[in-house]
Amino acid sequence: MYISLNWLKNFVKIPAKIKPTTIAEELSTHTVEVENLIKQSAQFDKIVVGQVLELEKHPNADRLHLVVVDVKDTKLKIVCGANNLKLGQKVPVSLIGAHLPTGLEIQESIIRGEKSQGMICAEDELGLGRDHQGILVLNDRARVGETFAHYLEANDIILEIDNKSLSNRPDLLNHYGLAREISAIFDLPLKTYDDFLKLDEGVLSSASNKLAxxxxxxxxxxxxxxxxxxxxxxxxxxxxxxxxxxxxxxxxxxxxxxxxxxxxxxxxxxxxxxxxxxxxxxxxxxxxxxxxxxxxxxxxxxxxxxxxxxxxxxxxxxxxxxxxxxxxxxxxxxxxxxxxxxxxxxxxxxxxxxxxxxxxxxxxxxxxxxxxxxxxxxxxxxxxxxxxxxxxxxxxxxxxxxYPQPPQAINIDLDLQWLQDKIGQEIPRKTVINNLQRLGFIINSEQENILKVTVPSWRATKDVHIPEDLVEEVLRLYGYGQIKSQLPVLELKLPEINQKRLLERKIKNILVWSSALNEAYNYSFVGETQLKKLKIDFSQYLKLVNPLSSIHNLLRQSLVPGLINNIKINQFQETNFGFFELESVFFRAPGNQLKNLESTATLPYQEKHLGIILTGTDDLFFRLKGIVDNLLKNIMTPQTNCEFLPATNIPNWAQKDLAVKIVVRGKEIGLLALVLPEINKNFNLKKPVAIAEINFDLLAQLVFSLPGSDYRGIPKYPAVRRDISFVVNSEILYNDLRGEIIDFHPLLVNVELFDVYQGDKLELGKKSLAFHLSYQSSDRTLRAVEVDQVQKNLIQHLNQKFSIKLRDF
Amino acid sequence: MKDKLDQLRQEFLQDLQQVHNQTTLHELELKFLSRKGALSKMLHSLKELDLSARQQFGKLANNLKIELQNKFTEKEATLNINQTHSQNIDPTLPGFNFPQGHFNPITLMQNKLEDLFTSLGFMVLDGPELESEYFNFTALNIPASHPARDMQDTFYIDYPNEHQEYDLLMRTQTSPMQIRAMQKYGAPLRAIIPGRCFRNEATDSRHEHTFYQLEGIVIDKKINFAHLKSFLEIVGQEMFGAKTKLRMRPKFFPFVEPGNNGEYTCFLCQGKGCRVCKYTGWLEIVGAGLVHPRVLEAGGIDPKIYSGLAFGFGLNRLAMLKYNIDDVRLFNSGDLRFLEQF
The missing domain is CATH 3.50.40.10 (Phenylalanyl-trna Synthetase, Chain B, domain 3)
Structure with a gap:
C-alpha cells in the first residue's frame, strides 16, 4: 500500500520540523513498519523547464528542427522532431544524464551532423499520459529553469507499507487511519472526518423514489x-x-x-x-x-x-x-x-x-x-x-x-495494577489515559485503579477485545524503548534433559570429527523421477497438495535420494568424500502425536533417520562399516557388539551380495550396502557409492536402555597368543567362523582377524583367513601345553564343521 | 683376566674411533655388543672361574659392559645428529593429511543457542515437522478465516481427514510446539524449540521454502514485558557481542499480545549504517511478545494465574549475518565448497 504524505496532511497538520524520515521512523516504532520512503520528484530528476529561443530547420533532415532552449543557467542546442514547436514556448527539457520513465537515458549526441544536448519531451515520454502528438507545451505558470517536478508540484513523499503487516489493522489501509496514528504518535490535532462530509441540507432526502x-x-x-x-x-x-x-x-x-x-x-x-x-x-x-x-x-x-x-x-x-x-x-x-x-x-x-x-x-x-x-x-x-x-x-x-444489528460497543475494564504487572514498570496513570484517548479510545469512568475503556468502532471489529490488547496500545505509544529490561526471578529447577538431542549432537560430532564426513541438510521433499531412478516404490509416499515443483512433491521416507544428490553435485570437485544427514522421514500411517485435543486422531508417523554416504576409490563398503562400527561403539560402549549380518529385505538400489543389516544388541536398526552400478549410471555418478541408513529413534532407544556395565579388573595373569591361519570355502562367512571360534572354549577371550586372502595362489572358490587368538584365565598363568591342547581341539572342531585346511607360515 | 678386559676395552675404543656411519656402527655392535659378540663371550667365560674370581672380575666386566654401551649410545646419537643435518630435511613440509569433516553452519548456530538457554535452565524440545492445522494455526489463535494465515504460505499434505478437508501441513513455524509443551509440562515452563520449518514460496537468494527457527517460551507467574526485553537482549549479546543494543517495534503475531519485532544494532557497522543493515544501523532478527491468553488456554494453562513470553528467530538469517552468507539456498545445497568453510 502506498500512502501520500500530501494526502495525510489534509487531516493532520504536520509541522515542517517533523521530517518525512522521522514520520516513517516513528510510524515504524509505534504502529507499523514503513518499508520505503519514495520521493515523487525522483522520477523527474534532471528535467527542467526551458524556453524555445531559436527554431530553424535541420540542414540535413526535412522533418527535424534545430532548437536553442534557454534553461536559465545555459542555452542548449537540441535536435527535435516535433512539429508543434513555436518560438517562446515553455517546454520540459531532459538534460544530459536524465533517466526517463520509458527507460531512456539522455546522452549528448550528434544527429545528422548536428549536436544535440538534451531532449524536449512529449507527455508519454514523461510517463504522464499517452499523448505523443507533439511536445508537451507548458502553461504560463512555468518558469524558465525551474525543475519540472516543481512545475508539476510533484513534491509528494510516498510511504510504502506492506499489506501483510496490517492483517490485524483494517483501520490503517487508508489515509485517514494513518493520519490518526500520526496525530496520536506526535500528539498533533486530527481533523474530524465530519469536516469532509459537506453535503447541503436535504441533499440525501431530495428524492423520494425508493431503491429496490x-x-x-x-x-x-x-x-x-x-x-x-x-x-x-x-x-x-x-x-x-x-x-x-x-x-x-x-x-x-x-x-x-x-x-x-x-x-x-x-x-x-x-x-x-x-x-x-x-x-x-x-x-x-x-x-x-x-x-x-x-x-x-x-x-x-x-x-x-x-x-x-x-x-x-x-x-x-x-x-x-x-x-x-x-x-x-x-x-x-x-x-x-x-x-x-x-x-x-x-x-x-x-x-x-x-x-x-x-x-x-x-x-x-x-x-x-x-x-x-x-x-x-x-x-x-x-x-x-x-x-x-x-x-x-x-x-x-x-x-x-x-443495518439490522449495529455491533455493540466493546467495553474493557483496565486494571492499572494489572497493567503494571504486564509491563513490569509503572506508566503514570495520566499517560495511560492520554495515550488511549489519543488513539480514539473513550475513558468512561476512572474508579480507583480501574479504567472503563470503550473501544472505538474502527478498532472493534477484530483487533481490540481484551485488556491485553490495551497493554499493547498503551505500550506502543509510550514507546518500547522506555521500558527498562529486567530478567525475571524464577524458581531454580533442573530442566528435563533432552537426551535425544544430546545424542544427535554426539553423533554429528563423531561423524564430523573422527570420520571426516560432511553434514548435509537435504529437503524433506523428493520427486518421482528421482525415486524411479533409485527403483524406490513411492505408491505409499505422502504427497503435497500444493508443491512448488514436481521434483519436490513427495515427503521422503528415506534419506537416500538426498544423499545421492550430495555426491552427484560434488563429484567433480572431490574424489574421496562422504556426507551424513540426521533428519525426519514421513509415512502414510498413524503416528503417536495427537492431531488435536478433541479426538484421538494422530499425525502421520514420523521418525528420524541417520543416513551416511561414501564415495571414492577403494574398500568403500568396509570403510563405511568401519565408520558405523566406530560410531556405535562411541555412542554406546567400546564393548558393544555391532553385527553386520546378511540382509533379507534389500532395497532395489543395493547390490545384493554387499548389503548387510546393522544389528546392535540383537536388534536390527538399519542397513548398509553398496549401490548398484546401474543406479550409479542413472545418476551419472562417477565412482562407486556406499550408503548406510539407520533408524535414529530405534538407535536412541538402544542407547538409553544400555545396562550399566561394571568395570572388569585388569587381568592378573598374562594372555597367551596363538595365531591360526587356514583355507576354507569362500562362501563360509567370517561372521560364522568367528562365532564358532570365540564360543569354542572359555579360555578363548579374543579373536581378531588379521588377514584375508583370495586369489591366484589359492584354488578357485577358496579363501584364506588368519586370526590372532588370545587365551587367558582369570585364576592362573596358562601353560603352553594347556593352550596347545585347546588350539588343537579347536582346529579339529573347525575342520569338522567347515573343512578348513591349515596353512603354514 | 683383567688384561683381557683391558685389551677388549682398548680394541673397542680403537674401533669406535673408526666409526663414521651407520654401517661401521652396526659392525662395531656386532663385534662387541651383540649376543655373540666379544663382550658376551668374555662374560660367558667368567662362568669357568672360581667363585671369588668370578665375583672380582664379574664386577669389572659389568662396569666395562656399561661403559662400552654408553660409549656406543653416545656415538650413535652423534651419528644421528650429523646424519639429520646432512640430509637437510625441510621442517616446513606439511604434516600427515588427516581429512576433515564439516558441520552445517545452522547446526553450529543451533548448538550455540541451545547451550546458552540450557545454561539458563531451559528445556530443549523437538516437535513434529508434519503438523496439523490445529496446532500450527488454530491453537495459536489463528482461526481458519483469519487473514494472518496468509502471512505464512503453507504446504498442505494430500491426506484429507474424514470430512475430506486438508488439515495436515508442513509446520510453518516452531510455535505449534508451544501448545504441545504446555499440554505436556504445564506451568511453569521454560523451553526452547529449534527446528525445521516450511513455507510455500519460490526460492531465490533471499527466500527458501525450508528453513530453521529457534523459538523460546517462558511461562510463570507475573512474566512481563521487561522480562521479554531482557531475554532478547541476552540473545543479541550472545550472538553479536556484549555491546549489542535492542530496539523493539510493534508487529502483529496472532499468538502474542503485545506483539513485537526485535532489532539489534548492526554488528558490522555498530549501528552506523552499512550494506548489511541496508544503512539503517539495525538488523531485524526476532519476533516476540507476551503469550496471548487464548494460546495459554489452548495449552491448558490458566491465563489468570500465569503469563508468558515468547520469542523466535530464523537460524538461517542469524547464520547468514554472522558469516556474511549472501544466498540462503546454500544451507540446503550440500555444496562442499560452502560446507568446507565451517
Whole structure:
C-alpha cells in the first residue's frame, strides 16, 4: 500500500520540523513498519523547464528542427522532431544524464551532423499520459529553469507499507487511519472526518423514489447502504483527483471510478458504482451452484453457493466485496449509477477470494473486518466530492441503509495494577489515559485503579477485545524503548534433559570429527523421477497438495535420494568424500502425536533417520562399516557388539551380495550396502557409492536402555597368543567362523582377524583367513601345553564343521 | 683376566674411533655388543672361574659392559645428529593429511543457542515437522478465516481427514510446539524449540521454502514485558557481542499480545549504517511478545494465574549475518565448497 504524505496532511497538520524520515521512523516504532520512503520528484530528476529561443530547420533532415532552449543557467542546442514547436514556448527539457520513465537515458549526441544536448519531451515520454502528438507545451505558470517536478508540484513523499503487516489493522489501509496514528504518535490535532462530509441540507432526502434492494443472505451481509444518482456525465477526472491517484500508484479511469477509488483510499471503505440502466432491483444473495459472471478483468468466473453476489433480478452484477461484472460496468455513456457501500462478512470474502485466486483492493480490506460504521461516511464523502466534480448530478433515490444489528460497543475494564504487572514498570496513570484517548479510545469512568475503556468502532471489529490488547496500545505509544529490561526471578529447577538431542549432537560430532564426513541438510521433499531412478516404490509416499515443483512433491521416507544428490553435485570437485544427514522421514500411517485435543486422531508417523554416504576409490563398503562400527561403539560402549549380518529385505538400489543389516544388541536398526552400478549410471555418478541408513529413534532407544556395565579388573595373569591361519570355502562367512571360534572354549577371550586372502595362489572358490587368538584365565598363568591342547581341539572342531585346511607360515 | 678386559676395552675404543656411519656402527655392535659378540663371550667365560674370581672380575666386566654401551649410545646419537643435518630435511613440509569433516553452519548456530538457554535452565524440545492445522494455526489463535494465515504460505499434505478437508501441513513455524509443551509440562515452563520449518514460496537468494527457527517460551507467574526485553537482549549479546543494543517495534503475531519485532544494532557497522543493515544501523532478527491468553488456554494453562513470553528467530538469517552468507539456498545445497568453510 502506498500512502501520500500530501494526502495525510489534509487531516493532520504536520509541522515542517517533523521530517518525512522521522514520520516513517516513528510510524515504524509505534504502529507499523514503513518499508520505503519514495520521493515523487525522483522520477523527474534532471528535467527542467526551458524556453524555445531559436527554431530553424535541420540542414540535413526535412522533418527535424534545430532548437536553442534557454534553461536559465545555459542555452542548449537540441535536435527535435516535433512539429508543434513555436518560438517562446515553455517546454520540459531532459538534460544530459536524465533517466526517463520509458527507460531512456539522455546522452549528448550528434544527429545528422548536428549536436544535440538534451531532449524536449512529449507527455508519454514523461510517463504522464499517452499523448505523443507533439511536445508537451507548458502553461504560463512555468518558469524558465525551474525543475519540472516543481512545475508539476510533484513534491509528494510516498510511504510504502506492506499489506501483510496490517492483517490485524483494517483501520490503517487508508489515509485517514494513518493520519490518526500520526496525530496520536506526535500528539498533533486530527481533523474530524465530519469536516469532509459537506453535503447541503436535504441533499440525501431530495428524492423520494425508493431503491429496490433485497438482502437475502443476511448472514453474509452486515450492512448495505446504497443510493441512486442521476445526471452523471462520465469524463476525465480533474487534475487534483488524477494526481492523488497517480501518486499512490492507481491508474485514473474516469471521474466516477476514480472517485470510488479515492474515497476507499482515503477512508478505507470500498465503494462500487453500478450502471443503473439495466438494474430494476438489487438482490444480495448466495450465488447459485455453477453460476457464472464475466468480471471487469474480462474473466468468466464460475461461482459456488458459498459465494456472495450482488444480483439484479436476472443475473449477478458483481461478486460481493471482490469485483464488479461487465454488464453493469460504468461506461462513457453511463448516466445513472447506483452507488454501493456495504459491509460483508470478512471470512466469507476471504474464502471466495482464495477460491477464485483473486485479490482486489476491496477484498484485501473486507477480509480484515471493516468497521460497519464506515458505509454511510464513505457514501457521504463520495457525494460531497461528486458535487464538487460534477455539480449537475442529482440524487435519484432515497438512501437505502440495511443495518439490522449495529455491533455493540466493546467495553474493557483496565486494571492499572494489572497493567503494571504486564509491563513490569509503572506508566503514570495520566499517560495511560492520554495515550488511549489519543488513539480514539473513550475513558468512561476512572474508579480507583480501574479504567472503563470503550473501544472505538474502527478498532472493534477484530483487533481490540481484551485488556491485553490495551497493554499493547498503551505500550506502543509510550514507546518500547522506555521500558527498562529486567530478567525475571524464577524458581531454580533442573530442566528435563533432552537426551535425544544430546545424542544427535554426539553423533554429528563423531561423524564430523573422527570420520571426516560432511553434514548435509537435504529437503524433506523428493520427486518421482528421482525415486524411479533409485527403483524406490513411492505408491505409499505422502504427497503435497500444493508443491512448488514436481521434483519436490513427495515427503521422503528415506534419506537416500538426498544423499545421492550430495555426491552427484560434488563429484567433480572431490574424489574421496562422504556426507551424513540426521533428519525426519514421513509415512502414510498413524503416528503417536495427537492431531488435536478433541479426538484421538494422530499425525502421520514420523521418525528420524541417520543416513551416511561414501564415495571414492577403494574398500568403500568396509570403510563405511568401519565408520558405523566406530560410531556405535562411541555412542554406546567400546564393548558393544555391532553385527553386520546378511540382509533379507534389500532395497532395489543395493547390490545384493554387499548389503548387510546393522544389528546392535540383537536388534536390527538399519542397513548398509553398496549401490548398484546401474543406479550409479542413472545418476551419472562417477565412482562407486556406499550408503548406510539407520533408524535414529530405534538407535536412541538402544542407547538409553544400555545396562550399566561394571568395570572388569585388569587381568592378573598374562594372555597367551596363538595365531591360526587356514583355507576354507569362500562362501563360509567370517561372521560364522568367528562365532564358532570365540564360543569354542572359555579360555578363548579374543579373536581378531588379521588377514584375508583370495586369489591366484589359492584354488578357485577358496579363501584364506588368519586370526590372532588370545587365551587367558582369570585364576592362573596358562601353560603352553594347556593352550596347545585347546588350539588343537579347536582346529579339529573347525575342520569338522567347515573343512578348513591349515596353512603354514 | 683383567688384561683381557683391558685389551677388549682398548680394541673397542680403537674401533669406535673408526666409526663414521651407520654401517661401521652396526659392525662395531656386532663385534662387541651383540649376543655373540666379544663382550658376551668374555662374560660367558667368567662362568669357568672360581667363585671369588668370578665375583672380582664379574664386577669389572659389568662396569666395562656399561661403559662400552654408553660409549656406543653416545656415538650413535652423534651419528644421528650429523646424519639429520646432512640430509637437510625441510621442517616446513606439511604434516600427515588427516581429512576433515564439516558441520552445517545452522547446526553450529543451533548448538550455540541451545547451550546458552540450557545454561539458563531451559528445556530443549523437538516437535513434529508434519503438523496439523490445529496446532500450527488454530491453537495459536489463528482461526481458519483469519487473514494472518496468509502471512505464512503453507504446504498442505494430500491426506484429507474424514470430512475430506486438508488439515495436515508442513509446520510453518516452531510455535505449534508451544501448545504441545504446555499440554505436556504445564506451568511453569521454560523451553526452547529449534527446528525445521516450511513455507510455500519460490526460492531465490533471499527466500527458501525450508528453513530453521529457534523459538523460546517462558511461562510463570507475573512474566512481563521487561522480562521479554531482557531475554532478547541476552540473545543479541550472545550472538553479536556484549555491546549489542535492542530496539523493539510493534508487529502483529496472532499468538502474542503485545506483539513485537526485535532489532539489534548492526554488528558490522555498530549501528552506523552499512550494506548489511541496508544503512539503517539495525538488523531485524526476532519476533516476540507476551503469550496471548487464548494460546495459554489452548495449552491448558490458566491465563489468570500465569503469563508468558515468547520469542523466535530464523537460524538461517542469524547464520547468514554472522558469516556474511549472501544466498540462503546454500544451507540446503550440500555444496562442499560452502560446507568446507565451517
Amino acid at each position: 434492494v433485497k438482502i437475502e443472505a443476511s448472514d453474509l451481509c452486515l450492512r448495505y447502504s446504497a443510493i441512486k444518482i442521476d445526471n452523471i456525465e462520465i469524463k476525465e477526472s480533474p487534475d487534483w483527483l488524477k494526481n492523488s491517484l497517480i501518486a499512490v500508484n492507481q491508474r485514473p479511469v474516469n471521474n466516477i471510478v476514480d472517485l470510488t477509488n479515492y474515497v476507499m483510499l482515503e477512508c478505507g471503505q470500498p465503494l462500487h458504482a453500478f450502471d443503473a440502466q439495466k438494474i430494476k432491483k438489487i438482490i444480495v444473495r448466495r450465488a447459485h451452484h455453477q453460476e457464472t459472471i464475466k468480471t471487469l478483468d474480462d474473466q468468466e468466473r464460475v461461482l459456488t453457493n458459498k459465494d456472495l453476489v450482488i444480483s439484479s433480478d436476472l443475473a449477478p452484477l458483481a461478486i460481493a466485496g471482490l469485483i464488479g461484472g461487465q454488464d453493469s460496468e460504468i461506461t462513457n455513456t453511463t448516466q445513472t449509477i447506483i452507488l454501493e457501500a456495504a459491509n460483508f462478512l470478512a471470512s466469507n470474502i476471504r474464502q471466495t477470494s482464495q477460491r477464485l485466486g483473486l485479490r482486489t483492493e476491496a477484498s484485501v480490506r473486507f477480509e480484515k473486518s471493516l468497521d460497519p460504521e464506515l458505509t454511510l461516511i464513505a457514501l457521504k464523502r463520495f457525494l460531497t466530492l461528486l458535487k464538487k466534480v460534477s455539480p449537475q448530478v442529482k440524487i435519484a433515490s432515497t438512501l437505502f441503509d440495511y
